[in-house]
Amino acid sequence: MNGHANGSAGSAATDFDVIIVGAGISGINAGYRVQDQLPGFSYSILEARDDLGGTWDLFKYPGIRSDSDLFTFGFAFNPWDRSNPIAEGSAIKSYVRDTAEKFGIAKNIRFRNRLNSADWSSTENVWSLNVDADGTPTTLRARFVIFGTGYYNYHQPLKANIPNLDDFQGQIIHPQFWPENLDYTGKKVVIIGSGATAITLLPNLAEKADRVTMLQRSPTYILSLPNRTNSRWLAYLLPSSLYHRLQRFIWIYTSRIFFLFCQRFPGFSRWILRQNVSRQLPSHVTHDPHFKPRYNPWDQRLCVCPDGDFFQSLRRGKADVRTDTIKTVTKRGIELNSGDSLDADIIITATGLQLQIAGGSNLTVDGKKVEIGSKFLWNGVMLQDLPNASFIIGYTNASWTLGADATAQFITRLLRTMKERNLVSATPRMGVNEEKTLEERPLLNLNSTYVTVASKHLPMAADKGPWQARDHYSKDIKFATNGDFETGMDYVKGMCS
Incomplete structure (x- = not known):
């Protein structure tokens, strides 16, 4: 060199x-x-x-x-x-x-x-x-x-096998290519997916949309956390550089310990995450099957929900979750294999990245x-x-x-x-x-x-x-x-x- x-x-x-x-x-x-x-x-x-x-x-x-x-x-x-x-x-x-x-x-x-x-x-x-x-x-x-x-x-996003998606006469959007001036005010929106993108989109779209439905094949673990640090008071006691190093250390190791705990005690971890979610759900939304993943915690990424904004939208009644599979997409919505259907003006394919x-x-x-x-x-x-x-x-x-x-x-x-x-x-x-x-x-x-x-x-x-x-x-x-x-x-x- x-x-x-x-x-x-x-x-x-x-x-x-x-x-x-x-x-x-x-x-x-x-x-x-x-x-x-x-x-x-x-x-x-x-x-x-x-x-x-x-x-x-x-x-x-x-x-x-x-x-x-x-x-x-x-x-x-x-x-x-x-x-x-x-x-x-x-x-x-x-x-x-x-x-x-x-x-x-x-x-x-x-x-x-x-x-x-x-x-x-x-x-x-x-x-x-x-x-x-x-x-x-x-x-x-x-x-x-x-x-x-x-x-x-x-x-190129990950291609999802959604039957007859091209038949839909409304707007089809992948989050990776979000239109700059998309107006979803008063619209019926269906988000296909259950990962971090879908969980982020739902509360934000629900602020203006008429109705937002997250359609998932299987659920994801969601953990609500307050979006503020509890150690801010230390900033008044410690030099700034030391405070930031300490704060970083705390988050590195608490996150690591939580991950190892989930891996070592998957059953107990499931129970803890279930309690975290159940206490935030409105009465008309059940935990099972909508928030009961098929896998153990951290077999897939855990979705963090700041200040529980996802669950706030469910409680306000402008958003909901459906756990089902798609039979076909029609001109005006989605037919599900359960026999139900979802009307939609906009379909968002939050189905993953390539x-x-x-x-x-x-x-x-x-x-x-x-x-x-x-x-x-x-x-x-x-x-x-x-x-x-x-x-x-x-x-x-x-x-x-x-x-x-x-x-x-x-x-x-x-x-x-x-x-x-x-x-x-x-x-x-x-x-x-x-x-x-x-x-x-x-x-x-x-x-x-x-x-x-x-x-x-x-x-x-x-x-x-x-x-x-x-x-x-x-x-x-x-x-x-x-x-x-x-x-x-x-x-x-x-x-x-």
Whole structure:
């Protein structure tokens, strides 16, 4: 690693030491870690869209909000300083933008730069990235690439098998492509789905709509929490920086303990969540079957409901929940297999997101395509047989940003070590016959439909070795800062300055 972009004797000239793909939470966090921990390294952030924010710039549906607390979802180096742990999308986007500007990250972002493909040259030990730079084909070269693109396909949602949906003569909307000026005032709205998006949409649409019905095939666990912190009084006693660190620590570990409790005592956890929901339901809405999931808590993501707004809408009588399956969509609504029907002016297909890695770009090594779905992920951060590249994949059972920061801190330690040891490439390698001894494990520990459908396109994890899926933040940040990165890694030495 050069530590500068000009190259040196025996190394290829490059535009940047590091290129980060994506200017969302992951990309901005990685940018900060690179500039803070790798002084002298040049970097740039490629962003395909017109603005930063990633998910928080893409989704525009009413009420879009975080499904994790902002004390842990926010940046460790620029803590969320408001009292509400759950925040709306616009507030999160402003926070990300303010962070990027405050720390000088924004000037390194190249907007409207979409990565189409990237090829690693084993002779030059450099990445060549083919980029659509606002309509102009451009090639950028980098020694290391960080894919901070998340795992959603921004252009294509998950297709749901809804019989005769095209027969509907009203409006059909997917939350990923919400019309800017949609008027749902006085309309009958049916939301198909039961995940975080549907649970967010229902109370917000019910404020103006005539009627909002959430039609679900099976329920999701919902946990109502007050959208304010109970530790705010500590802010008057402690220095600001200490207060924010303590608050972040409390939320990290209470969330972790709750997750482990649900996994260890699923029956008791079901009972606790049932009590939380039952006491908020109006008399005309029963707990069973509408709020009795078929799975154990945290087998799928738990939906957080700030201040119980979902249940408030049910109690006001302008919203309801139906648990049924669709027989067919008609011109004016939906016929259910139970024999009932739902009239609708608008149908919203909140049926999930399509997953993809590296933003859908084509990755090759010496011109040969890398099949991501056939490779294992090394320690949750780098792909088998792919040199000098890392994928930022956060947690499914905790805030995404915690995993993103553990990855970013691993990358900076790896790059610093490579520079010190005059190493030009690092490639995760499987030992001879090692793959035959491994049992495949899911990369993401959820059984949600959108995850299982996409599993063949995601990297694999295994039952042992450096190929195990990530476990939790404390373990991962320890690995990032002090862990072994020799096992399963093949290094190439070169002539560096």
